[in-house]
Amino acid sequence: MIRIALIPGDGIGPEVVHEAERVLSACVSVGLADLQLESFPHGADHYLSTGETLSDQTFSRIRDEFDAVLLGAVGDARVPDGRHARDILLGLRFRLDLFVNYRPARLRLAELSPLRAADETPIDFVIFRENTEGLYTGAGRVDSEGTADERAVSEAIATRTGVERIVRAAFEHARISGKERVTLGDKANAVPHVYGLWRRVFEEVAREYADIESEMRYVDALAMQLVREPGRFDVIVTSNLLGDILSDLAAELIGGMGLAPSANLNPGLHALYEPVHGSAPDMVGTGTANPMAAILSAALLLRNGGFGEAAARIDAAVDAALRAGIRTPDVRGGSTTSEVGTWIAQRIQE
Ligand code: IPM
Ligand code: MN
Secondary structure, eight states, X not given: OEEEEEXXXXXXXXXXXXXXXXXXXXXXXXXXXXEEEEEOOXXXXXXXXXXXXXXXXXXXXXXXXXXXXXXXXXXXXXSTTOHHHIIIIIHHHHHTTOOEEEEEEEOSSGGGOSOTTTTTSOOEEEEEEEOSSBTTSOOEEEESTTSTTOEEEEOOXXXXXXXXXXXXXXXXXXXXXXXXXXXXXXXXXXOHXXXXXXXXXXXXXXXXXXXXXXEEEEHHHHHHHHHHOGGGOSEEEEOHHHHHHHHHHHHHHTTOGGGOEEEEEETTTEEEEEESSOOOGGGTXXXXXXXXXXXXXXXXXXXXXXXXXXXXXXXXXXXXXXXXXXXXGGGTOOOOHHHHHHHHHHHXXX
């Protein structure tokens, strides 16, 4: 049994998580999964009415009483500094030490790629984004704020331990899933301290995986090559901010943010699953939000939680929905959020 904490969050988060929940329930009803779900109200509304972003008490419950979190999205214009989003999403990533941000990108339907030659080589790669260090730790300061001498510093942190564990996770994944190549995305030519460490560690770890090809790319050139030749990539490992940027690019290559799931992992200990997309406030209530990224995130959850058959069924049902034209407008369809969720849930029960 997997105990899942649902945090629908803000904007379209609740709409897409609702569909993911239906799909999870469908898996339970056909005996493919054994789940216990509990919803948490945390998000902008909850913060604005109670002042609580994510209390220590809630955090402890999530840490101790659940196997996984499924999060919709956090972000709301009424909280301009995004404080609650940082506390909830980055807070869970850091406090649960979810050092792997696993972001797969597979082109499911060739016509959805903006690339001309997309149908020639299948696009199917995954980004291993370091998730607990880099420029995301909040380390830094602002001196002389508001004066002409104002100076802001954000420190990028890379530790040998932190880099090594994500690089190793990437190589390990490549080996287990029969992938040929691991690519490091860095910026060692301009940011020597942090990315010098990344390169040294990457080369050391790569030597232990002689069966897997390894290569290092400056991130700007990598971005270019991802557009030109996306099919050549298998596993990309990179730092927190670079991974954030590359994963939006990757999502767009396979049909957009509506199709991009992710898993934030401390393997064997804690996990948080979320669509890569944000809260998209302008789409709320229009029925146009694509629930597939949330549904595919739920599939990753099931797969990692030991319900591989359920995960495979969801995956196949999403592919079938895309082929059958059961799609929201972002993927050139005319279906609503709930029509897509209903169709996929039904397909699983067939
Ligand atoms: C993501 C998001 C977050 C990030 C934001 C909401 C802080 O863009 O999960 O990719 O930058 O990690
Ligand atoms: Mn992002």
